[in-house]
Amino acid sequence: MQPFHYSRPVSLAETIVSGTQKHSRNAEATATFLAGGTTLIDLMKLDVMRPSHVVDLNSSAREFSAIRFDGSTLRLGAFAKMATVADHPDVISHFPVIAQSLSLAASAQLRNMATLGGNLLQRTRCAYFRDPSWAACNKRSPGSGCAAIGGVNRQHAVLGTSKHCIATYHGDFAQALMALDAAIMLIGPDGARSMPFASLHLQPGNTPHLETSLRPGEIITEILVPDGPWTRRSRYVKVRDRQSYEFAVASVAVALALEGSMVTDVRIALGGLATTPWRAVDAEDLLRGRRLNEASATEAARTAFAGAVAQAHNAFKISVGQSAIVRALLETAAMEAHRG
Amino acid sequence: MTDTRDICTSPSTPRRRFLIGSALTGAAPLIARSEPVAAAEPADTSDLRKPTSVDIHVNGRPFHLELDTRLTLLDALREEIGLTGAKKGCDHGQCGACTVLIDGRRELSCLTLAVSAQGRDVVTIEGLDGGGGDLHPMKQAFIDHDAFQCGYCTPGQILSAVSCVREGHAGSPEEIREYMSGNICRCAAYPNIVAAISQASEQMGE
Amino acid sequence: MADTRFPQATGTMGQPYRRYEALEKVNGSATYASDVKLAKTAHAYLLTSRIGRGVIRSLDLVEARAIPGVIEILTHQTVGESIRQTQALYTGGYVADSVRPLGSAEIAYWGQPIAMVLAESYEIAREAARKIGVSYDVSEPASSFDSAGVDMTALEPMNLGVGDFKAAYANAAVKIDARYSTPVQHHNAMELFATQCVWDGNRLTVYEPGQYLNNIKYGLAEQLGIDPELIRVVNPYVGGAFGAKGFLTQRTALVAIAARRIGRPVKLVATREQGFFLSAYRAETRHHVQLAADSTGRLIASSHEGWEVTSRADVLALGGNAITLRLYGCPNIEGRVNVAKTDRSTPGFMRGPGEVPYAFAFECALDELAYALKMDPVELRRVNDTKVEPIAGLPYTSRSLMQCFDAAGAAFGWAGKTAAPGSMRDGDWLLGWGCAAAFYPTQAGNSAARVRLSSDGRVHVSSAGHELGQGMYTMMAQVASEQLGVPIEHVTVSLGDTDLPPTIVAGGSAGTASLAPAIMSACDAIRRRLQTGGSPAADVMTAMRASGLGNIEEFAETRAHGLPPESVQGMYRGRVAMSGGVHLPDRVQLAFGAQFVEVRIHARTRELRVSRAVGAFAAGRIINPRTAHGQLVGGMIWGISSALHEQTEIDERNASYINANLADYLLPVNADIADVQAIMVPEEDNLVNAAGVKGVGEVGTVGMAAAIANAVYHATGKRLRDLPLRIEHVLEEV
Numbered sequence A: 001m002q003p004f005h006y007s008r009p010v011s012l013a014e015t016i017v018s019g020t021q022k023h024s025r026n027a028e029a030t031a032t033f034l035a036g037g038t039t040l041i042d043l044m045k046l047d048v049m050r051p052s053h054v055v056d057l058n059s060s061a062r063e064f065s066a067i068r069f070d071g072s073t074l075r076l077g078a079f080a081k082m083a084t085v086a087d088h089p090d091v092i093s094h095f096p097v098i099a100q101s102l103s104l105a106a107s108a109q110l111r112n113m114a115t116l117g118g119n120l121l122q123r124t125r126c127a128y129f130r131d132p133s134w135a136a137c138n139k140r141s142p143g144s145g146c147a148a149i150g151g152v153n154r155q156h157a158v159l160g161t162s163k164h165c166i167a168t169y170h171g172d173f174a175q176a177l178m179a180l181d182a183a184i185m186l187i188g189p190d191g192a193r194s195m196p197f198a199s200l201h202l203q204p205g206n207t208p209h210l211e212t213s214l215r216p217g218e219i220i221t222e223i224l225v226p227d228g229p230w231t232r233r234s235r236y237v238k239v240r241d242r243q244s245y246e247f248a249v250a251s252v253a254v255a256l257a258l259e260g261s262m263v264t265d266v267r268i269a270l271g272g273l274a275t276t277p278w279r280a281v282d283a284e285d286l287l288r289g290r291r292l293n294e295a296s297a298t299e300a301a302r303t304a305f306a307g308a309v310a311q312a313h314n315a316f317k318i319s320v321g322q323s324a325i326v327r328a329l330l331e332t333a334a335m336e337a338h339r340g
Numbered sequence B: 001m002t003d004t005r006d007i008c009t010s011p012s013t014p015r016r017r018f019l020i021g022s023a024l025t026g027a028a029p030l031i032a033r034s035e036p037v038a039a040a041e042p043a044d045t046s047d048l049r050k051p052t053s054v055d056i057h058v059n060g061r062p063f064h065l066e067l068d069t070r071l072t073l074l075d076a077l078r079e080e081i082g083l084t085g086a087k088k089g090c091d092h093g094q095c096g097a098c099t100v101l102i103d104g105r106r107e108l109s110c111l112t113l114a115v116s117a118q119g120r121d122v123v124t125i126e127g128l129d130g131g132g133g134d135l136h137p138m139k140q141a142f143i144d145h146d147a148f149q150c151g152y153c154t155p156g157q158i159l160s161a162v163s164c165v166r167e168g169h170a171g172s173p174e175e176i177r178e179y180m181s182g183n184i185c186r187c188a189a190y191p192n193i194v195a196a197i198s199q200a201s202e203q204m205g206e
Numbered sequence C: 001m002a003d004t005r006f007p008q009a010t011g012t013m014g015q016p017y018r019r020y021e022a023l024e025k026v027n028g029s030a031t032y033a034s035d036v037k038l039a040k041t042a043h044a045y046l047l048t049s050r051i052g053r054g055v056i057r058s059l060d061l062v063e064a065r066a067i068p069g070v071i072e073i074l075t076h077q078t079v080g081e082s083i084r085q086t087q088a089l090y091t092g093g094y095v096a097d098s099v100r101p102l103g104s105a106e107i108a109y110w111g112q113p114i115a116m117v118l119a120e121s122y123e124i125a126r127e128a129a130r131k132i133g134v135s136y137d138v139s140e141p142a143s144s145f146d147s148a149g150v151d152m153t154a155l156e157p158m159n160l161g162v163g164d165f166k167a168a169y170a171n172a173a174v175k176i177d178a179r180y181s182t183p184v185q186h187h188n189a190m191e192l193f194a195t196q197c198v199w200d201g202n203r204l205t206v207y208e209p210g211q212y213l214n215n216i217k218y219g220l221a222e223q224l225g226i227d228p229e230l231i232r233v234v235n236p237y238v239g240g241a242f243g244a245k246g247f248l249t250q251r252t253a254l255v256a257i258a259a260r261r262i263g264r265p266v267k268l269v270a271t272r273e274q275g276f277f278l279s280a281y282r283a284e285t286r287h288h289v290q291l292a293a294d295s296t297g298r299l300i301a302s303s304h305e306g307w308e309v310t311s312r313a314d315v316l317a318l319g320g321n322a323i324t325l326r327l328y329g330c331p332n333i334e335g336r337v338n339v340a341k342t343d344r345s346t347p348g349f350m351r352g353p354g355e356v357p358y359a360f361a362f363e364c365a366l367d368e369l370a371y372a373l374k375m376d377p378v379e380l381r382r383v384n385d386t387k388v389e390p391i392a393g394l395p396y397t398s399r400s401l402m403q404c405f406d407a408a409g410a411a412f413g414w415a416g417k418t419a420a421p422g423s424m425r426d427g428d429w430l431l432g433w434g435c436a437a438a439f440y441p442t443q444a445g446n447s448a449a450r451v452r453l454s455s456d457g458r459v460h461v462s463s464a465g466h467e468l469g470q471g472m473y474t475m476m477a478q479v480a481s482e483q484l485g486v487p488i489e490h491v492t493v494s495l496g497d498t499d500l501p502p503t504i505v506a507g508g509s510a511g512t513a514s515l516a517p518a519i520m521s522a523c524d525a526i527r528r529r530l531q532t533g534g535s536p537a538a539d540v541m542t543a544m545r546a547s548g549l550g551n552i553e554e555f556a557e558t559r560a561h562g563l564p565p566e567s568v569q570g571m572y573r574g575r576v577a578m579s580g581g582v583h584l585p586d587r588v589q590l591a592f593g594a595q596f597v598e599v600r601i602h603a604r605t606r607e608l609r610v611s612r613a614v615g616a617f618a619a620g621r622i623i624n625p626r627t628a629h630g631q632l633v634g635g636m637i638w639g640i641s642s643a644l645h646e647q648t649e650i651d652e653r654n655a656s657y658i659n660a661n662l663a664d665y666l667l668p669v670n671a672d673i674a675d676v677q678a679i680m681v682p683e684e685d686n687l688v689n690a691a692g693v694k695g696v697g698e699v700g701t702v703g704m705a706a707a708i709a710n711a712v713y714h715a716t717g718k719r720l721r722d723l724p725l726r727i728e729h730v731l732e733e734v
């Protein structure tokens, strides 16, 4: 770990407001925000992240840790802890896919530490990215190549890859947000703004080092999730090699609106399979207005992987991903039936 | 609001300017950028190595420490305060051996910077009993059920188990197993750990 | 117990006492090596090689040295000849691999230490280590079996056989011919590889978790060229070992030299990642098994050939087929072992070293044979049960294999099995049942112990044994308590210190079998000292009070059956000498068991879980059923883990390990372990050793992977022959 300046401003909002008046970009060094620290400290110990300023947001962020549901929108403070949101009664009953995506992630200790904002911005677990002694990693050092292509890549993505980077986005919560069309609120030097969550993460293309569309100095403050006929009938299926405390081999967030067995609306997002949080739009289109059954679910699942590109060790993810979609769709449909 | 825990005392960056610079303008998140590793570092890093003062409550006692900002809470407890009950099993949040209670919740001390534990209440295995002389029911249950072998993961297991009960996640063996999955036991005392927690959970009356 | 050696008075041996050190462990006050606080400690951090094979061209230390707080940096330029060449453990020496620590610019494997930084703090040492510039001349490494440049050798001295396998196999009615493989695995004890060294004048004290402290002491003396009596190794608690801590690794001599050079105590706590290279591991293996039977299921021919990976520096071959081929009666047998020399660190012993991989192959093949014969796999084993081992016709000292199958099968409900693959289901989950035999050689080594009886009734028992979690403290207390007829609360124990009488390595499940007889012998000596009328005192305390003595202290050493007299000398030099198993001239000693499992496989997404496991084990006398139960259950879970989770992944480009951490190297978590039951089948064996103990540390692990793979076949109709069994292997082909 490299030495760094550490500071802990007490009021984020006030600091931001005063900062937005005059904003200079001649920072002499990179600075990085510290929320729960479970991604940042981990990567700093590995020298993958080497900020020279660490700005601890934990004192100033309290105002952005509330959870509120007013019947039409769920507002989640970006500094709320994963565990708190996972255990929140409104989230459990109205947005089960969110609660499940959080409670199936990491461990109880990590969920007590990690924040929603930090969770969304967690970085890939690509082994070559995490070990700077591998020279070739376009994400760490642009233009250096990609050690994972041609290396050990069972974990890596099959969707949204490029020839420059195949690193998986491993977060679970993001898939629930993708499925539910969430938006995020930001505050930064240029003021406050919002954006659809779906436009936060960037596919690697030929710039894998650019991971998000956040502007320098911007902080995620809140996550907004609209209520809809599908939110209560939603579910998160996470497939992994061990039962708990592991990232997904493949995961699926599904939200369904049904009339009888007819799909009036459906949302499908895929985790562990793609380079970014991933919405399977074509699969959704195929199902809308059709009956949900084994055959249509299977067809949708195939569609979702139409553009998939496998590496030496991860071709199985296409078929596990397809099975997971079918399973998630049918289980979600059954869940509706149980509710009568 | 001017109160800040700004520890940068570099003469070239006056205190006030640094606050703004770090929290706002300079706060270019690494997320959106490549990391120009070496170039990003200030030419002179010696000021970064100056110890920072931190006040932490550990097991009810206040500690005032002068620390390298890089020190984790785990190493501060073990190396500076001399409480070696919390163990290092991975140093990366992957095993749970370093679990302590921070403000009453189970967290991983290896991924917590000691400086960011400023003002917080930390309870380690050494402080769990709360002074009365009696063994905590969870410790007793671990003995009764032989819920360990080598004992290395045990302090973390016990603190995690106490939290598991307090959080209300010890309702059934299945729930205990899931919510205790953040503590790896290589000796694989898992069945006995689950039995111990079931017993203690009744005695803790929670 | 019929054995008259054991006084009937207290019956302490055999009671489920709580662990002697339980309170220290729950209170966090048990001091592991890295917990010891020494004054003015300097912190060490290792820099390890990032190539698989080659030569260091240059090291640039300028930037690292410039960091305030850096005290010293050791490299091959400054260490070189100061650490002497010693032999690897496997060739009668002490070290895990015979590559000298920082001995030269030569790189033999990825992860080999290439520098050690000493600094005022861990943070500074780590920062500085990463500022060291290294340039290499790289050669292409051979990473595993199929690499170019791998050196494959048939180890002819390990050939086994009887009868005419080829002819018998060729003519048989029912045959199985299958190939299996097992992956690289690492022990990953929760405790990291830590070492602290402090010099007091010319005396060195080492705090290091070890399974064999005297090996550290004498090996280090040889490496440093000093009198062993100047070295003391202390280690009262080990945070798990499983075979990884049974010898000197590269780190100890470096820490010792560093502490001497800077004149301060030095502490090294290697990272988890470094631990994957610093100590040994279970190397990958391949197997070819051929079995033939007549129509009643009797084996006519069996052959088991193994291939194992070793390093270029040292040849280690485990040859577990020396046991698998002796498990069942069979007239025609052939066994061979081959090793592939690769550019990796030297592998070693990991819980059930040869037994686990070879049992996987052999016990799977037996299941395949049972299906081919349309026979119940338990019955197949019953038909081939034998009283003598089939190669030399030696008798088993005791053999309770079928009792174990019957006990575990009954508890499991095996009779309710439907035979056809894919015939059991629970909702979305496919169910499968499988079984396999477990076995482990009963071994022992020489041992010494000291017992002191005081007139107030207190007893102190001491030996340089090791508490790894197996319950060594408790066992020692129990044996002394029973032998002297004093309450166990009056017994105190010292272990984990080379100043105490030596005992053997805590490995090979031989710790209790070796040390208990020595304690018994010392207690006997006390009773003889208190003799009345020519026979040893029956009531020791009454005799002690009558004697008017304040203390009696006796030292005893015992030699294990099958070891030559000279081997006792070796014990005092930290040598590993163990005998037993299938390597005795007069008999075969094995502990047996039977594993039954139920697996569940999700019908769509193919997650594979073990929902139920029942094992029954017969291992002679159980001194403490409570700690033994922990060992057996723990062993079974290790077996589950070796079947479903653990695999160290190699990047062939530089023979590196890609998942050297606990997030990617999967160990089971609590949620993976649903219902694991271990049954102890009573067994009396007065031949194996004076204590009648066979050892329970490893047998629980053996056979589990085969039982699971067999259950997967039952669930799906798919034979999986390569471990670990993962989602992609159970998936339907797309």
Ligand SMILES: Cc1cc2nc3c(=O)[nH]c(=O)nc-3n(C[C@H](O)[C@H](O)[C@H](O)COP(=O)(O)OP(=O)(O)OC[C@H]3O[C@@H](n4cnc5c(N)ncnc54)[C@H](O)[C@@H]3O)c2cc1C
Pocket (backbone or CB within 6 Å): A032, A033, A034, A035, A036, A037, A038, A039, A040, A041, A042, A078, A079, A104, A105, A106, A107, A110, A113, A114, A115, A116, A117, A118, A119, A120, A121, A122, A170, A171, A172, A173, A218, A219, A220, A221, A245, A246, A247, A248, B029, B030, B031, B092, B093, B094, C663
């Ligand atoms: C062993 C292990 C297992 C895990 N398993 C899972 C899993 O199964 N599923 C899963 O989803 N995750 C998993 N995680 C990842 C974990 O959930 C993330 O590390 C965590 O959510 C990050 O949150 P944090 O608050 O700790 O972020 P930090 O580490 O504090 O921050 C992460 C990054 O985001 C930036 N940041 C944080 N908050 C904000 C904000 N509000 N605005 C702008 N930038 C911000 C920081 O600057 C930093 O760059 C695992 C982690 C570990 C160590």
Ligand code: SF4
Pocket (backbone or CB within 6 Å): A124, A126, A127, A128, A129, A136, A137, A138, A139, A140, A145, A146, A147, A148, A149, A164, A165, A166, A167, A208
């Ligand atoms: S996959 Fe991406 S993150 Fe991984 S090595 Fe390649 S470029 Fe780097």
Ligand code: FES
Pocket (backbone or CB within 6 Å): B087, B088, B089, B090, B091, B092, B093, B094, B095, B096, B097, B098, B099, B108, B109, B110, B111
């Ligand atoms: S040491 Fe903190 S989780 Fe392993």
Ligand code: FES
Pocket (backbone or CB within 6 Å): B147, B148, B149, B150, B151, B152, B153, B154, B184, B185, B186, B187, B188, B189, C190, C239, C240, C469
């Ligand atoms: S008791 Fe040894 S790791 Fe849990």
